[in-house]
Amino acid sequence: xxxxxxxxxxxxxxxxxxxxxxxxxxxxxxxxxxxxxxxxxxxxxxxxxxxxxxxxxxxxxxxxxxxxxxxxxxxxxxxxxxxxxxxxxxxxxxxxxxxxxxxxxxxxxxxxxxxxxxxxxxxxxxxxxxxxxxxxxxxxxxxxxxxxxxxxxxxxxxxxxxxxxxxxxxxxxxxxxxxxxxxxxxxxxxxxxxxxxxxxxxxxxxxxxxxxxxxxxxxxxxxxxxxxxxxxxxxxxxxxxxxxxxxxxxxxxxxxxxxxxxxxxxxx
Numbered sequence: 068x069x070x071x072x073x074x075x076x077x078x079x080x081x082x083x084x085x086x087x088x089x090x091x092x093x094x095x096x097x098x099x100x101x102x103x104x105x106x107x108x109x110x111x112x113x114x115x116x117x118x119x120x121x122x123x124x125x126x127x128x129x130x131x132x133x134x135x136x137x138x139x140x141x142x143x144x145x146x147x148x149x150x151x152x153x154x155x156x157x158x159x160x161x162x163x164x165x166x167x168x169x170x171x172x173x174x175x176x177x178x179x180x181x182x183x184x185x186x187x188x189x190x191x192x193x194x195x196x197x198x199x200x201x202x203x204x205x206x207x208x209x210x211x212x213x214x215x216x217x218x219x220x221x222x223x224x225x226x227x228x229x230x231x232x233x234x235x236x237x238x239x240x241x242x243x244x245x246x247x248x249x250x251x252x253x254x255x256x257x258x259x260x261x262x263x264x265x266x267x268x269x270x271x272x273x274x275x276x277x278x279x280x281x282x283x284x285x286x287x288x289x290x291x292x293x294x295x296x297x298x299x300x301x302x303x304x305x306x307x308x309x310x311x312x313x314x315x316x317x318x319x320x321x322x323x324x325x326x327x328x329x330x331x332x333x334x335x
Contacts, residue, residue, distance in 0.1 A: 260292035
C-alpha cells in the first residue's frame with residue numbers, strides 16, 4: 068500500500084473494476100463514500116457533542132427513512148400538519164427567535180443568532196414539557212407525534228418545534244450537545260435554495276420526506292431563497308441505545324439537575 072498513489076491514476080485504474088463489482092448499484096453507497104475519503108475528496112467528520120458523549124455509537128451522519136417504522140405514519144399526516152402551520156403563519160409573531168435571551172442565565176453569541184428572528188421557533192414540546200397553549204392550536208400535529216419514540220431526558224427533551232428560516236438565513240456550522248439522540252426534520256414549506264449539511268454530506272429538504280441525522284456531528288443549514296422555509300423539528304431515540312441505556316441517561320441528567328438545583332441550559 069502506498070500513500071503517494073495519484074488519486075486520478077487510482078481512479079482510472081480501478082474505476083471499471085469497482086463498477087463491475089456494484090459500486091454504482093444499490094449497496095455501493097458506503098464504498099463510494101469511503102473512496103471519496105481515501106482520495107481526499109471529502110473530509111471526515113466525527114461526533115463531537117458539546118456537553119455529553121455516549122461511547123461506542125456508530126459515526127453516521129444521516130439515517131435513511133426506511134430504517135424507521137414510525138416515519139410512514141408521520142409523513143402520512145404531512146398535509147394536516149402543514150395546514151395547522153399555515154394558520155400559525157398568519158401571525159408570524161407566534162414564532163420567537165430560536166436563541167432567545169434569558170434573564171436568569173448568562174448569554175453567549177449563540178452562532179451570532181441570539182435574539183435574531185432569522186431562525187425562529189414555535190414549540191409544541193420544550194425542554195421535555197408539552198407547551199399546552201401551543202399544542203392546543205395544533206391538535207392534529209400533536210396527535211401525529213404521539214407514536215414517535217421521542218427521547219425523554221428530564222428538563223431537556225423532547226423538544227418539538229416548527230423551525231422557521233427566513234429568506235437569506237444561514238445557521239453556521241455547529242455541533243449539538245449530546246450524541247445519545249437523533250434529530251428528525253419533516254419538511255413542510257421548502258422553496259428552492261434550501262439545504263442541510265451534516266458532516267461531509269449535503270441534502271436538500273423535500274416536502275413530506277423526513278430527514279434523520281446525528282446533530283452531534285458538525286452541521287449547518289441555509290435558506291438562499293426569497294421565501295420562508297419551515298420544517299417540523301423533533302428528537303428521537305437512537306436505535307442503537309437500549310431502553311435500559313436510555314433510562315440510565317435520563318437518570319443521570321436528573322441527578323445532575325438535583326445536584327445543581329436547576330436544569331442545565333439546553334439547546335442545539
